[in-house]
Amino acid sequence: MEFVKDLEDRMLFAVPKKGRIYQTCIDLLKGCDIHFNRSSRQDIALCTNLPIALIFLPAADIAKYVGDGNVDLGITGQDIVVESQVEDKVRQVQELDFGKCRLCIEVPMHGEYQTLDSLVGKRIVTSFVNSAAKLFAPLDKAAGKKTTIAHVSGSVEAACALGLADGIVDLVETGESMRAAGLHDIYDLMETQSVLIANKKSAHTDLIDKIASRVRGVITAHKYVLCTYNVERKNLAATSKITPGRLGPTVSSLDSHDGWVAVSAMIAKKEKGEILDKLTECGATDIMVMAFTNCRV
Numbered sequence: 001m002e003f004v005k006d007l008e009d010r011m012l013f014a015v016p017k018k019g020r021i022y023q024t025c026i027d028l029l030k031g032c033d034i035h036f037n038r039s040s041r042q043d044i045a046l047c048t049n050l051p052i053a054l055i056f057l058p059a060a061d062i063a064k065y066v067g068d069g070n071v072d073l074g075i076t077g078q079d080i081v082v083e084s085q086v087e088d089k090v091r092q093v094q095e096l097d098f099g100k101c102r103l104c105i106e107v108p109m110h111g112e113y114q115t116l117d118s119l120v121g122k123r124i125v126t127s128f129v130n131s132a133a134k135l136f137a138p139l140d141k142a143a144g145k146k147t148t149i150a151h152v153s154g155s156v157e158a159a160c161a162l163g164l165a166d167g168i169v170d171l172v173e174t175g176e177s178m179r180a181a182g183l184h185d186i187y188d189l190m191e192t193q194s195v196l197i198a199n200k201k202s203a204h205t206d207l208i209d210k211i212a213s214r215v216r217g218v219i220t221a222h223k224y225v226l227c228t229y230n231v232e233r234k235n236l237a238a239t240s241k242i243t244p245g246r247l248g249p250t251v252s253s254l255d256s257h258d259g260w261v262a263v264s265a266m267i268a269k270k271e272k273g274e275i276l277d278k279l280t281e282c283g284a285t286d287i288m289v290m291a292f293t294n295c296r297v
């Protein structure tokens with residue numbers, strides 16, 4: 001029980017222990033300089049540089065743990081927050097820009113039931129029983145029918161082929177799993193992505209704010225790159241329009257080249273090709289683009 005004593009006064013931060021978003025979460029913690037030693041299979045790891053204990057849990061359970069106040073902070077999907085029915089108990093601190101997918105109804109491509117209404121009173125199999133029940137409850141009531149909603153914890157796509165379901169409710173990202181099972185999606189329940197959530201009554205508000213700020217820094221650093229170039233001062237107004245930066249580009253004079261300046265500004269990573277083309281057209285030279293791993297903006 002020594003470990004329980006070690007947890008005293010630490011903020012408890014739940015992180016997925018496996019699955020789709022596991023590695024991205026670990027990379028995010030690293031990017032935030034949250035250091036920890038975790039021996040293999042251990043579900044609790046103490047941070048070595050912050051008063052935090054990381055609790056490795058199934059992603060599907062994290063929203064409930066945060067909602068019930070068993071842990072202070074957690075990373076999971078918005079789909080899980082809704083499914084766990086804890087929207088009123090957790091604060092969504094930050095969308096994380098990964099784990100993006102849709103929660104959909106899927107049916108066999110050439111099956112008998114091709115619309116939401118036609119599935120009312122039929123058999124649904126899903127890991128998202130609460131979300132499915134919420135969708136079908138009013139439809140059942142209006143039609144005087146009862147849709148059967150059965151739970152499975154994974155490989156949901158197999159349910160139709162096995163004759164267990166007329167339709168399923170599951171996550172779709174690329175659609176590969178769905179198509180491989182001969183299914184297609186006919187209705188979207190929600191769009192989802194991974195989120196940082198906190199218990200609304202957590203006592204660790206300062207530390208939660210600090211982690212949220214670090215997370216925002218890492219997310220921003222993934223989206224932007226630093227662009228530097230030299231340009232004649234007469235063309236600076238034109239290039240500044242292309243690279244406005246956040247508050248404005250940083251401009252320094254070039255002592256060795258009269259009339260020339262060196263410019264640096266953050267630019268969106270996905271627009272860099274077009275931006276570099278335009279800078280070249282405006283006479284900029286020695287253009288360089290550099291990635292950075294962290295920032296505070």
Ligand SMILES: Nc1ncnc2c1ncn2[C@@H]1O[C@H](COP(=O)(O)OP(=O)(O)OP(=O)(O)O)[C@@H](O)[C@H]1O
Pocket residue numbers: 016018019020021058059060076077078079080098099100101154171172173174192193194
């Ligand atoms: N294909 C996907 N694309 C993007 N995000 C996804 C995808 N599948 C799941 N997610 C997100 O990750 C969360 C965890 O899903 P995952 O299937 O990895 O859970 P798991 O049950 O813990 O893992 P496993 O399926 O390995 O048992 C989901 O709730 C969802 O928010």
Ligand SMILES: O=P(O)(O)OC[C@H]1O[C@H](OP(=O)(O)OP(=O)(O)O)[C@H](O)[C@@H]1O
Pocket residue numbers: 019020153154155156157170171172173174175176177178
């Ligand atoms: O549209 P796609 O890109 O194919 O992704 C969707 C699949 O990803 C998730 O499952 P995962 O593979 O994580 O495992 P699971 O089926 O065991 O839940 C989800 O449940 C789908 O099966």
